[in-house]
Amino acid sequence: MPALAAARNTQERAGNVAGVPVKAATTCHQGGIAVLDAGYAAPGRTALNLIAIGRFEETATAVVAGDATARVKRGTFKFANSAAADLIAQADVGADCYIVDDQTVAKTNGTNTRSRAGKIEAVDADGVWVQIGLGQ
Numbered sequence: 001m002p003a004l005a006a007a008r009n010t011q012e013r014a015g016n017v018a019g020v021p022v023k024a025a026t027t028c029h030q031g032g033i034a035v036l037d038a039g040y041a042a043p044g045r046t047a048l049n050l051i052a053i054g055r056f057e058e059t060a061t062a063v064v065a066g067d068a069t070a071r072v073k074r075g076t077f078k079f080a081n082s083a084a085a086d087l088i089a090q091a092d093v094g095a096d097c098y099i100v101d102d103q104t105v106a107k108t109n110g111t112n113t114r115s116r117a118g119k120i121e122a123v124d125a126d127g128v129w130v131q132i133g134l135g136q
Contacts (some may be wrong), residue, residue: 016133019069020053022062030059032102033079033117033132034072041070043102050115052099054133074133076121079126082106088128093120097130105130 022028023040024089033044036051041060044052055077060070081088086106088097097105098114105117105128 003091011086016054016075017057017071020072020091021066022060022061022070024065026068027061028056028059029102030056033099034055035068035099035115040065041072044115044117046110046114047098048113048115050099051134052115052117052132061115069126073093076129076131078124078127078129079117080104081123086110088120088123090123095120097128 020034020041023037023042026035026042027038029040029044032055033042033052034054034056035042036053041053044050054072054074057071060068062068080103082100082104086108088105088107092107097107097117097120098109099117100106100114106114118130120128121128121131
């Protein structure tokens with residue numbers, strides 16, 4: 001398309017919650033880490049090439065790809081901290097963290113086996129605050 005020569009009414013998608021079609025044969029649980037897996041919503045897990053998009057706002061199950069839609073919110077959420085060498089500490093605030101499962105994040109990418117979850121914002125005794133979502 002050529003560049004604009006006049007004003008344009010560009011559509012906007014406002015807010016931090018979006019509906020995302022769910023991957024086939026998948027259940028996404030409310031409160032879990034939401035990822036894109038080949039363009040469809042799925043629960044976070046140890047795998048490469050997943051794109052963290054937020055937290056599931058409701059539980060949704062798809063039999064066929066896209067036959068259900070999950071509401072996903074981007075923002076900063078508290079998830080469980082990993083353990084041992086992958087435990088996230090206060091010194092890690094500001095760094096990336098990585099997806100272990102749909103409720104747990106880790107300090108490392110697990111020798112290139114984990115996808116990025118987001119940025120560590122804070123560490124509490126009972127979890128890690130992670131900024132997560134597209135554009136985060």
